Amino acid sequence: MRKIVIAGNWKMFKTQAESQEFLQGFLPTLEDTPQDREVVLCVPFTDLNLLSKSLHGSRVQLGAQNVHWEDSGAYTGEISGPMLQEIGVRYVIVGHSERRQYFGETDETVNLRLKAAQRHGLTPILCVGETKQQRDAGETESLIISQLETDLVNIDQGNLVIAYEPIWAIGTGDTCEASEANRVIGVIRKQLKNPDVPIQYGGSVKPNNIDEIMAQPEIDGVLVGGASLEPASFARIVNYK
Numbered sequence: 001m002r003k004i005v006i007a008g009n010w011k012m013f014k015t016q017a018e019s020q021e022f023l024q025g026f027l028p029t030l031e032d033t034p035q036d037r038e039v040v041l042c043v044p045f046t047d048l049n050l051l052s053k054s055l056h057g058s059r060v061q062l063g064a065q066n067v068h069w070e071d072s073g074a075y076t077g078e079i080s081g082p083m084l085q086e087i088g089v090r091y092v093i094v095g096h097s098e099r100r101q102y103f104g105e106t107d108e109t110v111n112l113r114l115k116a117a118q119r120h121g122l123t124p125i126l127c128v129g130e131t132k133q134q135r136d137a138g139e140t141e142s143l144i145i146s147q148l149e150t151d152l153v154n155i156d157q158g159n160l161v162i163a164y165e166p167i168w169a170i171g172t173g174d175t176c177e178a179s180e181a182n183r184v185i186g187v188i189r190k191q192l193k194n195p196d197v198p199i200q201y202g203g204s205v206k207p208n209n210i211d212e213i214m215a216q217p218e219i220d221g222v223l224v225g226g227a228s229l230e231p232a233s234f235a236r237i238v239n240y241k
């Protein structure tokens with residue numbers, strides 16, 4: 001049985017005060033949420049410690065948005081696995097397209113970060129996906145296969161989530177057709193040794209498209225940016241039908 005993982009990626013949004021305001025609205029909406037799904041919030045580093053306390057006793061798991069490959073060292077601006085693990089972080093996003101695009105993340109560093117996450121008992125959410133240009137050139141499958149080939153070298157597929165995030169669908173309102181996301185996720189699954197790895201879809205997931213996305217047989221959850229910032233919209237997504 002593949003696990004269903006519904007995760008919010010807050011990106012660089014929400015001060016601690018704003019995060020508490022969000023939880024006041026969001027946590028009560030989880031009372032009737034079916035137990036078949038894991039709910040995760042991947043928040044800025046500065047919110048982690050407070051959320052670790054605020055989420056205690058709730059069913060929401062805490063996630064970070066990056067992890068360095070070394071356990072400590074002279075790496076200004078980075079954060080390590082032991083630091084995340086100590087404050088109760090369970091998930092960490094690795095290789096998000098915004099890290100690849102703006103911060104020089106490569107498949108080699110993604111692989112190192114995945115290993116570090118697993119070494120410290122964190123479950124990495126590995127992001128892969130193509131640009132519009134690559135899609136138009138018919139390179140979607142080959143690009144994703146090549147990302148996975150390097151990203152997953154010596155990675156434990158028993159402690160891994162993958163997110164298929166077509167870059168052209170991120171923050172654009174231009175959602176990938178659910179059936180097309182389902183097809184690409186099927187391609188990703190064929191590359192894996194472990195067929196039980198949960199594979200999410202990400203890119204303009206909203207309350208009005210979540211039910212169709214989650215009705216797809218290959219899709220095991222979603223990674224949600226903008227719509228995870230507002231309690232009512234993320235609640236509707238988490239409580240998909």
Ligand SMILES: O=C(CO)COP(=O)(O)O
Pocket residue numbers: 009096165169170171172173202203204205223224225226227
């Ligand atoms: O990048 C994303 C999640 O990691 C998707 O962002 P949006 O849901 O805002 O399109």
